[in-house]
Amino acid sequence: MLRSPTAEQIFADIAGYEVMSAGTRQDADEVVSAELLDWADEVFVMEKRHAAQLRSRFPTSLRAKKLVCLDIPDRYAFMQPELIALLRGRLRSHLMK
Numbered sequence: 001m002l003r004s005p006t007a008e009q010i011f012a013d014i015a016g017y018e019v020m021s022a023g024t025r026q027d028a029d030e031v032v033s034a035e036l037l038d039w040a041d042e043v044f045v046m047e048k049r050h051a052a053q054l055r056s057r058f059p060t061s062l063r064a065k066k067l068v069c070l071d072i073p074d075r076y077a078f079m080q081p082e083l084i085a086l087l088r089g090r091l092r093s094h095l096m097k
Helices: 003-011 034-039 048-057 081-095
Strands: 042-045 066-069
Touching: 003 081, 042 048, 042 081, 048 066
Parallel strands: 042 066
Antiparallel strands: none
16 A cells, blocks of 8 residues: 555656556545546556556546556555665656656
8 A cells, every 4th residue: 555655755756757646445545536547647556456446437537548557566665675676667668758
C-alpha cells in the first residue's frame, strides 16, 4: 500500500512531469477517480489486477491512455531502498522519452 506514495515522492521533482499517486482501495489516502485518470497522460499500476480493476471501472477514462503495469508486489515499506531501486529501474525507459 505504500508503493504509489513512494513513486510519487521520488519522481515529483523531475522537470517536465507532474505525478500523483492514487490507490484502487477505498481506504487509500487518494482513491483513483475518473477525474484523476482524465488528468493523467499515462497511468502506471503496480500489479496486473490493478490494471484490470481500472479497465473495468473506468473504461471511458482509459480509452486513449497508456496503461503500464510495473509488476511490483506489495511487500515494501514506504521509501524502502529496494522499492526505490525497482521503481527507478522499471520507470527509466518511460522517463527517457
